Amino acid sequence: MDEKxxxxxxxxxEVSIPKELDFVVENALKQGKKKRKKRxxxxxxxxxxxxxxxxxxxxxxxxxARTLSxxxxxxxxxxxxxxxxxxxxxxxxxxxxxxxSIENLDNKDxxxxxxEKYRSEGKALYDDFIAEVGDLKAKGGGHLGVDSGYEVKTDxxxxxxxxxxxVNTVGSSSTVMHYDTIDxxxxxxxxxxxxxxxxxxxxxxxxxxxxxxxEQAAASNQEKVYWLKGAGxxxxxxxxxxxxxxxxxxxxxxxxGKLVISFDKYEVAPGYMGVVEFxxxxxxxxxxxxxxxxxx
Numbered sequence: 001m002d003e004k005x006x007x008x009x010x011x012x013x014e015v016s017i018p019k020e021l022d023f024v025v026e027n028a029l030k031q032g033k034k035k036r037k038k039r040x041x042x043x044x045x046x047x048x049x050x051x052x053x054x055x056x057x058x059x060x061x062x063x064x065a066r067t068l069s070x071x072x073x074x075x076x077x078x079x080x081x082x083x084x085x086x087x088x089x090x091x092x093x094x095x096x097x098x099x100x101s102i103e104n105l106d107n108k109d110x111x112x113x114x115x116e117k118y119r120s121e122g123k124a125l126y127d128d129f130i131a132e133v134g135d136l137k138a139k140g141g142g143h144l145g146v147d148s149g150y151e152v153k154t155d156x157x158x159x160x161x162x163x164x165x166x167v168n169t170v171g172s173s174s175t176v177m178h179y180d181t182i183d184x185x186x187x188x189x190x191x192x193x194x195x196x197x198x199x200x201x202x203x204x205x206x207x208x209x210x211x212x213x214x215e216q217a218a219a220s221n222q223e224k225v226y227w228l229k230g231a232g233x234x235x236x237x238x239x240x241x242x243x244x245x246x247x248x249x250x251x252x253x254x255x256x257g258k259l260v261i262s263f264d265k266y267e268v269a270p271g272y273m274g275v276v277e278f279x280x281x282x283x284x285x286x287x288x289x290x291x292x293x294x295x296x
Contacts (some may be wrong), residue, residue, distance in 0.1 A: 001164045017292045020277060032140065066123065078104050078105050079103040080150070080160070082099065082100070083099070083118070084098075084099040086122065088130075088132070091141075094144075094149050095129050096146075097146065097149075098149040099118050099119055099121075100118050101118065102115060102160075105182070106187050107186065107261065110187060114189075118164070122148070123196060127165065129144070129146050144170055145169035145170075146166065146169070147165075147166075147169075148167070150162055151165075153254070154259075156224050156255055157183060157184070158294075159255075159294065160182040161179060161181040161252035161253055162182075164168055164180075165178075166177070173265075175265040176264050176265075177262050177275055178262065181251070190253070192248070192249060195290060196289060196290060197255055197288060198288075200244075200288055201288040203286070205280055205284075205285070205286050205296070206244040207246050208281070209242075209245065209278045209280075210231075210283050213228050213230045213231040214230050215232045217232030220232075224269075225270060226242065226269045228268075242268045243259065245261060249262075253294055253295065257294065259282075260279050260280070261278045262275060263275065263277075282295055282296060
């Protein structure tokens with residue numbers, strides 16, 4: 001048994017974290033090759049203090065098969081499954097990290113690149129958590145939690161949008177979202193800039209979001225507020241005012257073909273507002289769009 005655990009720990013530690021993933025994605029899109037890459041080990045096991053780490057790989061057990069059977073199939077071929085789950089429970093320290101995997105995408109290079117990114121990020125998140133737990137225990141203890149998972153935002157014939165979240169809890173909590181939107185018909189990863197003719201879309205989207213922020217604040221009697229003058233807070237309390245979206249702003253395309261811009265907790269509003277999203281009317285974007293293939 002000890003030898004088996006050592007071997008599993010060795011496999012876990014040998015899972016590499018690829019660098020410059022953005023470059024790899026771009027390279028995969030340019031080459032469009034159909035090579036199938038070798039999978040990383042599906043069972044990962046590590047130990048730290050009294051914490052327990054459980055991992056679950058695809059097609060490993062009847063229990064896992066039952067779990068996967070409850071996950072919806074995206075379209076008729078492409079699937080999003082839970083590849084691995086890290087769970088840690090140790091008194092005041094808790095972690096639940098679910099790692100997604102995209103299966104049956106025709107562009108194998110793109111699928112492999114995205115899956116390697118998800119796996120390396122999940123492993124890094126777990127490793128960072130364990131390191132922080134060690135630091136806290138060395139200083140006398142504390143409370144720490146991390147919850148990470150994913151949700152399929154859109155799953156129609158053309159678009160697959162996956163949202164991945166990380167909730168860190170240390171006293172208060174913070175939430176970070178990351179989205180990947182894939183054109184399943186053409187097997188490409190869609191970025192925000194590629195949807196538009198030039199960078200004037202940044203101003204178009206930003207001005208519409210400011211308008212929506214002010215409208216929401218007024219309609220909610222200031223229950224919704226944003227870090228923007230005229231959006232629910234006294235001007236003197238707006239210290240870090242929202243000015244514009246970024247070229248790499250998080251986004252997804254809804255099932256109805258609408259562009260949705262996402263902001264992390266605390267990014268444009270007080271913490272109680274959580275993650276906030278703004279659907280941008282297509283009429284506002286129509287002069288900036290390259291085409292109506294994705295946004296309509």
